[in-house]
Amino acid sequence: MALRDKIILEEICDNDINGLFTCYSNHEATDILRESIKMKEEKTGVKYVAKIKDALDTVGFITLKRYNSTHSRAEIDF
Template identity: 30%
Template structure:
């Protein structure tokens, strides 16, 4: 059973083929993909493929990705989840994105808080990492606000449109929750 998480304003739920259009809206947007290490989607087929990738992630126990749905409008406004899940080492990396129309409403921090709690309580993680483009000021500030500590910089770690970018590495530990 895919776990469904709830916050005051959001439902974190399984992503289905019905979400492909919302996913396409999200990942065909320059503002979203600019710091994602992913080129813009050009077709709905790419979005359907991403939905399948997220499903496989969970089935193969390599991670979990939720759709972030607003309770009031039932809109899918982004996704959040864990990848690079290493149960033996009790660690995973968190990733997330929100459609720009819904930025600056506190939705990301609400979703991160819930996902981090789930990671520690239900997945048995002791470390949750995050890798963020150094230029992505909003996300860098958000992680620090959420209690993540910056550990360093990975030089030329991710490519975006053929250009290498440095990334910051963050983590939060269960003990520092």
């Protein structure tokens, strides 16, 4: 089974903070969550947490940013 088949993406929410702490420093994890909230409020992008499918362990995150609804496109950061 390929790695891509083992990872799931879910929109970041408050419940993901502990998983983010396992991958990043407290400051980085807090910033990721804060940025996610701001981007959602401003409708400029969305952050997704990457998890191992079976264990649901957090392994990172990706960001869809600079969302343009007129042209239905966004950039991906990971």
